[in-house]
Amino acid sequence: MSSGIPYTWDTDCIRASATCRAEGRLGKGTKHHPLEIQSTTTKKVVYLSDSGSSSLHTVGERMDWKRLTLVFCWLECASAAGISCRNEQGQAVDWYILYKQPSINDENGLVYLYMDESTGGWVPAHNPIDDQKSALAQTLLPLFQHFTNETINFGYILYNDQPPEPFKTASSSFGHSKGLVMMDQETGIWLSHSTPHFPGFDITGFWPNSGYANGQTFICGTYKYSAFRNIAVQLQYIHVYSFDAYIPEYFYPELQCVVDKGCYPKKTPWDRQLNMTSLGGHSFISYAKYSRYHDDLYSGLLDKHLESAFYAKSWGRLLDPLPSNCSVDFSVYNVETVQLPTTEPYSITKDHSKWCVTMDSKLHRWTCIADMNREVSQEHRGGGAICTDNAAVWSAFLDIVNTYQPCQS
Template sequence: MWRIFLTICLLCWSADGQVREVRCRNEKDEPVDWYIMYKAPRLQEIYTNGLEYIYIDSIGKKKQTSTDHKKLIDNPNGVLANTLKPIFKLTKDMPADFGFISYSDQPPPDETGAVPNVGSTYGHSKGVVMMDKTTTGVWLLHSTPKFPFKRDNNFWPSSGTKNAQTFICVTFKYEEFKKIGQHLLDIRAFPFDHQIPEGFLKELIDVTKKKRSPGDKIQELTSAGGEASFRSIAKELYDKKPRQDTLKDSKRFDGDLYLTIAKRYNTDVRVQTWGCQTGREGSYCVQNQHQVINIKSVKADLGKENDKWEVKWKAGKDHSKWCVAKDNNNHLICIADVNRALSQYERPGGALCFEHQQASELFKGLIDQIEDCPSPKRRNSSPDPIPSKKAKLDPGSDCDDDSD
């Protein structure tokens, strides 16, 4: 009997003799309150393989890169793998106090090889929530299709190298997942893999049952370590009327997540979203209203402090969704789900925002070119520029589909 007891104890303890809590973890497998990752795209002309990234967390509070510790984003002992280890096992082998939900509008193939068909009524949203009912959990919000590809060391999809992507991970106490579960209902997240035992929060159970509850809502969240206060924002849906010409309807911007963020934080924002979206929206420039300015290109130093490796890419190579305040004295940063496009205004989606000087300054420093606003003479009527009915693609960006 004592051997059985000893075996169970060993399974519950990590190699360093400590109980492994469900927390965001860095490349050293150390727990952190939060982190943000920004992965570069594959750029053959400057020899990036699409696995390099920039990183900042609650401990160092300064930029790191994959070059610093020689662990690319798909490394089985890297940041993402260390964070996701609680789900790297069979569902039947998971502890009774542990639960998780992986959600995505672009899920990986299921066990039969079939890809679930996710309709546009579901949120344009991707992420993973994991939690220990007795302590803490993780919310990992990201922009990568088919992620995690498998619940093992093959978690990174091969298709994930092509475009730039963002990840934000925050450690929360279990009680906060009541609000996070409600957020997933508000954005109508599509759960493609999950294990939520009986007795867990009702909101999480409802997510796994694909209950429909889309709606705009803003909730206040505090990280487990108290390092930062966050806001989860579920955006409003644009209600398009039958036979209505959307391009002439200024109310379409009711469904623009980033205009909602600008109004909420009382600031102009600069926004990065995918450059290959059909009906991609131009910058929002209306007199006496907050501006939403599109980012046209990004520049990033992927090297060490004394070994610069600066790369640039356009929005057509960037699948990430994020925004920062235009004002240098405003330290807002949001990692989001949706693009600025007509089809996105009608779909649920959201963002996780907080104010943090170092993280905000890091992302502001990545902005290379922005899309200018129209001249003041053109701002007196409807928002300008009006998007094309055809895809407004980023020139030279190898846009080959509209699968975002």
């Protein structure tokens, strides 16, 4: 444990990473100073030696060594202090991808699949997606804490072209895009998704009532704070519709510019590529286009970079969908039915997610989680995609393509 880093602990919280943060019972200490912990039952002091070892005392008496196992609880609370993508156990993870399955026969509309760097592919989540122990809820805990306690040194931007009530739907001049960023001055997350009216403003109602029927995707990445200057510029290119935000004045001005909605490209180029490295060292690429790009995100932009024919998955109830396209350098085939590991094959009319996956099994194994559909009107709106060449992610998405639309002769 390094000098100068605060540590937090609560003797009551076995599930420390959630409880300590949610209830706000946090002490602070460093390597050279004792940490006083205010508990509902006792007051403890943790002494951290210069070597990094610790000793734990009840005020006025030596603590039973057997109870030192509770130090693990303290360590959990320490890790909970950072802004990170989190799994269902509340543990920090570098990134994850979620796929909420659609309701089939009016059942199982809150079941979701989970994948991070440790799973090697899809695994069924243990909790419904609207549960307070879901990966989404665990990840968003710092946001809900801020709503309650107005935590300092914390910023966030919620954007959604279909925001929750009482906010109005964005005009078509804004990007067809949904997501959020939140950060302190050490780390932060970018969560991009496809879900209308998400998120709500407290942990008991963060999932929208409208979110049961259709399939949805989420991608979460954990990044150093320094990455969010460039991430903010990507959001400016997409011209996201920020419906709620708080950015401290000492945070990057590019973030405040996104909140003000007045920052977007004024000259060419109308697209932008951002190579990103997550906190854990994994590579992601963000592709963004402004409305004046005037082309499809998939056949007009991603096709230039993925270097392979690919399947593109859009919402299946579009007014004027674009057909599969074999006239571009690398053919783009529209997915028509999907089969998740937990479902029978189903039509994309039940699935609101947006993603694409390359067909090349040797050199170009790309998967992109996007926020746009292949629709004529969306050629003239901002949007983007976050792409990864992770082989396990690629295999997981390729496997769920059941049928696709061939190109017209």
